Amino acid sequence: MTIPENAPAATPLGTTPSLTTDAVAEPTPTQLFRQSVRPPRGFTFFLVLAMVGAGAAQMSAALLTLTLKATALDAAAATTTISLSSGIAGILTLFALPIIGTMSDRSRSRFGRRRPYLLLGALAFAVGAVALVAAPNIPVFVLAHLLITTGFVTANVTVTALLTDQLPADRRGVATALISMGTPVGALFGMAVSVPFGDHLVPLVGIPTALAVIGMLVLAAVIHDPKWEFPRPAFDLRALLNVFWVNPRRHSPFTWVFTSRMLVFSGVAALNGYQAIYLLQKLHLEPAGLGTAILLTVVVNAGITLLVAPVIGRLSDRLGVRKPFILAAAVILAVGLVLASAAPNFGFYLVACTVVGLGQGVYFAVELVLATQVLPDPDNPAKDLGILKIADNLPVTIVAAAAPALLAIGAGATGPNFAALFVAGAISAVLGGLVILFVRGAR
DSSP states (O other), rough: OOOTTTOOOOTTTTTOOOOOSOOOSSOOOHHHHHHOOOOOTTTTHHHHHHHHHHHHHHHHIIIIHHHHHHHHOOOOGHHHHHHHHHHHHHHHHHHHHHHHHHHHHOOOTTOSHHHHHHHHHHHHHHHHHHHHHOOOOOOHHHHHHHHHHHHHHHHHHHHHHHHHHHOGGGGGGHHHHHHHHHHHHHHHHHHOOOOOOTTTHHHHHHHHHHHHHHHHHHHHHHEEEEEEOSSOOSHHHHHOOOOHHOTTTTTTTHHHHHHHHHHHHHHHHHHHHHHHHHHHHHHHGGGGGHHOOOOHHHHHHHHHHHHHHHHHHHHHHTTOOOHHHHHHHHHHHHHHHHHHHHHSSHHHHHHHHHHHHHHHHHHHHHHHHHHHHHOOOSHHHHHHHHHHHHHHHHHHHHHHHHHHHHHTTTOBBBSSHHHHHHHHHHHHHHHHHHHGGGOOTTO
């Protein structure tokens, strides 16, 4: 691809211009790129395929295989092991998201701007899966968790950046809704194909990982991702520091979206991170049946999400509003978490999962569309998307840090206080819904 004579210089990575749309007087590098690159037929399908695969590998680990492996290594310390590993993985995510995004934005590889990172993400998933199955001790277990996390981070940033690179804002609605559902749908696929194998780690880890690797490799093969010919953004000490920074006053809409995401996802993380232990210790399920039980929760959750999200997405587009739906989603999620905290049996817990799935469906249908429209630097979207997605993953660290204290409240012969953890998550979700009301310039 050659640079048109009137192409403006790429925006330096230390700067963040004021919000723009695709309709501006002077075309930006991204707009010029879109004019020269035609997304392949089925572009959205291949983006979703990669995200579903990544979600399958990540969520099957988070929901099942990490718990099984930690229990096999030391059953008495399984909760502590998971908390430690999740906390370290969360810290890695905090740094990896904007770093990988920045590296992708700055890439001038002849293989493309995003394609090399799809390949690296697939490799991280594959190596992490092997390490998890073979882990003889806690350090290798943690290393495997970090590699799987790196694969998921890379997939998230790269897929969303590809969408922003190649689709204008007014064509992102369906794609962003489907990509947002990649994680729950991936969890459904990962658990569905693995659960017949009981607690045997090789297929439980290997099958979801294969879905992730195949999805990312197929996307890398079909996308039109030529070398990014525009000048590389300037990079100095200030730009290095700004990899982890967006001026909250200059870009307040982005800041409020970030804060809202972090609070809402903290509620979800409280349930996802400790669901397996909750089912084993509070509802007294047998380890051999844990996979089947979690599959049922994922089927209910993902099924409701899939039914609701397209309907809400179309309704939101027709009404031209996003914020009321996000607030409603947060309240619904909170109700589901409170119900989960009071579950006397697994059947009641499935009802709670249904409510959580409803909330997720409404949230996924509208939130990412709003988020992609408030990016500070549209020409270097992966960096800002990486920062935004910290809000999806930082909650893992927050919950891992807060969970031991919450679980210890009033704990006694009945075991950890899971109700305190889930109710705290519900409060966080409601606060996240309220925060979105502060986003200016959006309805």
